[in-house]
Amino acid sequence: xQILERDICILGAGPGGASAAxxxxxxxxxxxxxxKAMFPRDKICGDALSGKVSSILNRIDPNIIGGFQxxxxxxxxxxxxRFTAPNLKSLDVPFKLxxxxxxxxxxxxxxxxLDFDNYLVEQVKKRKQIEFFEGTEMTDFEEHKDYIILTxxxxxxxxxxxxxxxxxxxxxxxxxxxxxxxxxxNHHSAGLRAYYKGVKQMDExxxxxxxxxxxxxxxxxxxxxxxxxxxxxxxxxxxxxxxxKRLNLKQIMMELIETHPYxxxxxxxxxxxxxxxxxxxxxxxxxxxxxxxxxxxLGDAGSLIDPFSGEGIGNALYCxxxxxNHAKKCFDANNxxxxxxxGYDKDIQRVMGQELSLSRKMQLALRFPWLFNLxxxxxxxxxxxxxxxxxxxxxMNLREELVKPSFYFKLIFNK
Ligand SMILES: Cc1cc2nc3c(=O)[nH]c(=O)nc-3n(C[C@H](O)[C@H](O)[C@H](O)COP(=O)(O)OP(=O)(O)OC[C@H]3O[C@@H](n4cnc5c(N)ncnc54)[C@H](O)[C@@H]3O)c2cc1C
Numbered sequence: 001x002q003i004l005e006r007d008i009c010i011l012g013a014g015p016g017g018a019s020a021a022x023x024x025x026x027x028x029x030x031x032x033x034x035x036k037a038m039f040p041r042d043k044i045c046g047d048a049l050s051g052k053v054s055s056i057l058n059r060i061d062p063n064i065i066g067g068f069q070x071x072x073x074x075x076x077x078x079x080x081x082r083f084t085a086p087n088l089k090s091l092d093v094p095f096k097l098x099x100x101x102x103x104x105x106x107x108x109x110x111x112x113x114l115d116f117d118n119y120l121v122e123q124v125k126k127r128k129q130i131e132f133f134e135g136t137e138m139t140d141f142e143e144h145k146d147y148i149i150l151t152x153x154x155x156x157x158x159x160x161x162x163x164x165x166x167x168x169x170x171x172x173x174x175x176x177x178x179x180x181x182x183x184x185x186n187h188h189s190a191g192l193r194a195y196y197k198g199v200k201q202m203d204e205x206x207x208x209x210x211x212x213x214x215x216x217x218x219x220x221x222x223x224x225x226x227x228x229x230x231x232x233x234x235x236x237x238x239x240x241x242x243x244x245k246r247l248n249l250k251q252i253m254m255e256l257i258e259t260h261p262y263x264x265x266x267x268x269x270x271x272x273x274x275x276x277x278x279x280x281x282x283x284x285x286x287x288x289x290x291x292x293x294x295x296x297x298l299g300d301a302g303s304l305i306d307p308f309s310g311e312g313i314g315n316a317l318y319c320x321x322x323x324x325n326h327a328k329k330c331f332d333a334n335n336x337x338x339x340x341x342x343g344y345d346k347d348i349q350r351v352m353g354q355e356l357s358l359s360r361k362m363q364l365a366l367r368f369p370w371l372f373n374l375x376x377x378x379x380x381x382x383x384x385x386x387x388x389x390x391x392x393x394x395x396m397n398l399r400e401e402l403v404k405p406s407f408y409f410k411l412i413f414n415k
Contacts, residue, residue: 200265
């Protein structure tokens with residue numbers, strides 16, 4: 001067995017782990033990154049990259065997004081969201097008002113995770129200070145006061161590290177068995193994804209489509225455009241509902257595609273180019289402790305997916321950035337105690353707390369589909385409201401309005 005002693009180890013090279021490694025390199029700290037997969041590797045996902053992804057990657061290295069945008073076969077630009085309410089009326093909400101595709105840079109992208117994650121890993125491989133082990137699954141963890149030891153499943157590698165950044169995703173063994181993060185059905189969604197080609201009526205500005213069918217509430221169906229006329233198609237639903245109603249999501253997804261009046265004509269000539277695959281989404285709808293003595297949990301390992309939109313890539317990237325910066329503070333102060341690590345929890349709470357709690361309220365509001373119908377009906381004829389909805393993407397205080405009864409009172413009484 002190869003036994004290594006390292007200052008910093010990152011477990012998982014998805015968006016959370018890769019961004020942490022890149023940020024360590026920026027601040028001059030060598031680190032070791034380990035992933036069980038060989039890249040490129042697939043990750044079941046909707047593949048939508050929001051404006052958050054560009055903003056945090058630009059803080060880590062402005063060349064990353066610039067380079068990615070040039071790779072036209074890897075991604076499509078996205079300019080907004082088409083929300084379809086339970087009454088089947090649709091509302092287009094652009095990410096930017098009066099956008100100009102020739103002059104503005106795209107606020108969002110859609111890219112298969114096979115490509116996006118590999119692109120990030122390629123950036124990692126260019127950095128000399130990052131030691132990267134691929135195809136190495138770490139399954140055993142020993143916690144000691146002054147270090148943590150990780151050992152691979154095949155016992156070929158053991159790493160003794162002063163600090164561990166845990167970014168091994170939704171099924172994180174460390175998060176469950178060492179950090180006490182339980183899978184809670186009420187704070188967890190089940191998601192399915194299939195790749196299609198030939199879906200009709202895709203938007204010309206690549207708006208992603210969130211379709212809130214009454215059959216799926218509080219979950220939703222999605223259709224996201226991809227390069228080469230392909231589309232990422234899927235659905236997500238709260239695991240509590242799936243378990244309580246004993247639902248077979250794959251069967252529901254196929255039935256909707258084949259028979260639902262909003263979907264069937266769009267899929268009549270479409271072909272599935274993959275099979276339906278499922279994966280869990282640990283939601284950030286509950287505040288949890290995401291650090292402890294000598295470790296921090298990043299992205300899905302820390303259950304930080306947005307409970308309304310299902311977005312987790314941007315949050316995982318932010319975690320990587322803040323976890324690396326916090327680790328630097330630990331080395332400067334020579335303090336790796338659980339107490340000192342709380343600084344990382346505070347950073348994450350400051351950056352994501354308001355948005356996650358608002359999204360939880362919006363997710364709960366989906367129990368009242370008529371509210372959703374009302375917003376879409378009014379916004380379709382009221383330009384000021386539809387512009388306000390666009391502004392809500394960026395302005396969290398404005399988004400707070402969406403969960404206040406007064407907002408709906410004004411809509412009903414046209415105040
Ligand atoms: C169906 C579905 C749809 C989604 N749609 C979207 C979307 O459209 N947009 C969005 O922003 N988010 C979406 N998400 C959420 C998003 O996929 C995650 O939030 C994101 O991947 C989290 O990144 P991460 O780095 O924390 O973990 P991951 O991306 O899961 O990366 C974890 C890495 O750890 C590695 N690993 C795991 N275990 C070990 C081990 N024992 N040893 C070594 N390595 C290990 C894995 O190989 C993997 O590379 C969706 C999720 C699902 C399930």
